[in-house]
Structures are given as C-alpha cells and as structure tokens.
Amino acid sequence: MKENEEKLKHQLTEELSRLEKWENPPIPDLAFFEQLVAEEKKRIHQQLIRELFYFALTAAVILCCVAVMLIRLPVFFLLLQVPILVAAVLFLFYPRKKEGEVE
Amino acid sequence: MEEKDLIKQAKKGNQNALSLLLQQNYSILFHYLLKITLNRSVTEDLVQETMLKCIQKIELYEEKAKFSSWLISIASNLYMDQIRKQKTEKKYNEQIKQARSLKWKAAASNEEWSELLDALCVLNEENRIPLILKHYYGYTYDEIGRMLKIPAGTAKSRVHNGVKFIREELEDHERKRGEA
Incomplete structure (x- = not known):
C-alpha cells in the first residue's frame, strides 16, 4: 500500500515535471514588471483619492442635514439622538465574529 | 540583493524591489498555475491577476512563509474563486473542454500524454x-x-x-x- 503510494507520488512528480518542459514561456524583462507595478500603484492611488472624495462628500451631506435639522427642527434633532445612541452601543458592545472564524 | 531585503524594500513601497521579486517568482507562479489548471490561457490570465493582487496586498505579507508560497496561496484562491463563479454561471464545462488543449498540444509535438x-x-x-x-x-x-x-x-x-x-x-x- 505504502509502496503503491510512493510509486504514484513518483509518477505524479515525473508527469508534472514534463508539463514544465512543454510549456516554458520566456520570463518577461524587468521593464514589463516595473510598468505593471507602476500602473497598478497609480490605479490604487486614484481609487483611494476617489473613495476619500466620496467619503468626504457623504459626510458633508450628512452634517448639512443634521445642522439644518438642529436649526429648523430641534425636537426631531433630539429624537434622532436616541437611535444614534442605540446604534453606537450595539456597535461597541455587540460581539462580532472575527475574520476567518468558523461558526 | 537577497529576497528578504527585496521583500523589506517592497513593503516600504520600493517599486523596483517589488518588480524584481515578481520577475524572480514569475516562472514558479506560471508553472504552478499550469499544473493546477492544465490550461495555458487560464494560466496566463491568473498569473496576471495574481501579480496585481500581490501589488495591492504586499504590505499585508507577513514573511512567515516563503514569498513564492504566498504567491501560490493567492493564485490558488483566485483560481478557486474563478471556478466557483464559472459554476454559478454554468461555464464550467467549457473550461473542462479547454483543459484538453494542453493534451492536443502535447500530441502535436509528439509528446506522450x-x-x-x-x-x-x-x-x-x-x-x-x-x-x-x-x-x-x-x-x-x-x-x-x-x-x-x-x-x-x-x-x-x-x-x-x-x-x-x-x-x-x-x-x-x-x-x-x-x-x-
């Protein structure tokens, strides 16, 4: 049984090594990788700027709404504090599943 | 420069070090993907995707495993994601058919499959x-x-x-x- 497994393992190694010989593409020169890295870094940077812009825009809209409410409808503003407080407490104290944790 | 130094430099944002790391590991990555996909065109796409993912996540690489092992891990997960997606889009059978392209190529060059x-x-x-x-x-x-x-x-x-x-x-x- 053990011998069979070793034989299969050996055969597998041999066959997969042959695949490498059939398909052996030339390695691109360093300039190709430098361009790839530079382009991807640029894309990541642009995406970060865009996301920060949308975040700031959303925050500004929310703050404007809250400010208008505070000036024009102070009662509603005070009522709004209740769900915000509940949400904050839940967010802080509700046990969250860690990344990679299996249920 | 040794791989360890290149990794340190790459994590600090040195683009030349990261490019060099990718070039040094290109062959390992290509051949690994070829073995698990048994398909040249899928391999080429996944090599590209893996390198992009590596550029995005290099700061998160913990140096516990070899750099090539980290690349292999990214490539394996990308491939499994692709398979899952194809299964839901019912394109899976097409990929199985494509896997035979390597077999035809081997036959064309008188290699034994x-x-x-x-x-x-x-x-x-x-x-x-x-x-x-x-x-x-x-x-x-x-x-x-x-x-x-x-x-x-x-x-x-x-x-x-x-x-x-x-x-x-x-x-x-x-x-x-x-x-x-």
Whole structure:
C-alpha cells in the first residue's frame, strides 16, 4: 500500500515535471514588471483619492442635514439622538465574529 | 540583493524591489498555475491577476512563509474563486473542454500524454490543488490548510480523496486496456 503510494507520488512528480518542459514561456524583462507595478500603484492611488472624495462628500451631506435639522427642527434633532445612541452601543458592545472564524 | 531585503524594500513601497521579486517568482507562479489548471490561457490570465493582487496586498505579507508560497496561496484562491463563479454561471464545462488543449498540444509535438495526466484533468479542483501542493511541492497539511484557508484535516482528506480517485482512474484505464 505504502509502496503503491510512493510509486504514484513518483509518477505524479515525473508527469508534472514534463508539463514544465512543454510549456516554458520566456520570463518577461524587468521593464514589463516595473510598468505593471507602476500602473497598478497609480490605479490604487486614484481609487483611494476617489473613495476619500466620496467619503468626504457623504459626510458633508450628512452634517448639512443634521445642522439644518438642529436649526429648523430641534425636537426631531433630539429624537434622532436616541437611535444614534442605540446604534453606537450595539456597535461597541455587540460581539462580532472575527475574520476567518468558523461558526 | 537577497529576497528578504527585496521583500523589506517592497513593503516600504520600493517599486523596483517589488518588480524584481515578481520577475524572480514569475516562472514558479506560471508553472504552478499550469499544473493546477492544465490550461495555458487560464494560466496566463491568473498569473496576471495574481501579480496585481500581490501589488495591492504586499504590505499585508507577513514573511512567515516563503514569498513564492504566498504567491501560490493567492493564485490558488483566485483560481478557486474563478471556478466557483464559472459554476454559478454554468461555464464550467467549457473550461473542462479547454483543459484538453494542453493534451492536443502535447500530441502535436509528439509528446506522450499519460493516463495520470488524464486522471488529473478529471479530478476536481478541490482535491487537485491540495494533492499537487502535497505530493509535488512537498508542503505539509498545516501549510496547505493555511494557504487554502481550510483546516489541516480537510486538506489531508482532500489529498487522500485525490490519491484514491487517481488510483481508481488508473486501474480503470488498465482494465479497459486489458479488455481491448
């Protein structure tokens, strides 16, 4: 049984090594990788700027709404504090599943 | 410069160091993907995707495993994601057909395509990847588990199932040859 497994393992190694010989593409020169890295870094940077812009825009809209409410409808503003407080407490104290944790 | 120094530089944002790391590991990555996909065009796409993912996540690389192992881990997970997506889009059978392109290419260049490679083509990816990582690359079950984000026990049973499947396929081939 053990011998069979070793034989299969050996055969597998041999066959997969042959695949490498059939398909052996030339390695691109360093300039190709430098361009790839530079382009991807640029894309990541642009995406970060865009996301920060949308975040700031959303925050500004929310703050404007809250400010208008505070000036024009102070009662509603005070009522709004209740769900915000509940949400904050839940967010802080509700046990969250860690990344990679299996249920 | 040694790989360790290149990694440190790359994590600090040095683009030349990262480019050099990718170039040094290109061949390992290409051949690994070729073995698990058995398809040249899928391999080329996944090599590109893996390198992009590596550029995005280089700061998160913890240097616990070799850099090539980290790349292999990214590539394996990207491939599994692709398979899952294709299964839901019902394009999976097309990919199985494409896997035979390597076989035709081997035949065209008078290379022998063994029954074992045939069996590997039919074996599902969930078992094929751990099997290759264990028996070709020599990773431990713990390492395979970490790379594929599965428990080590699951990795072990997948390797076992893969070996069993291949053995049965080879026996089946032999039986058919005996009958003919």
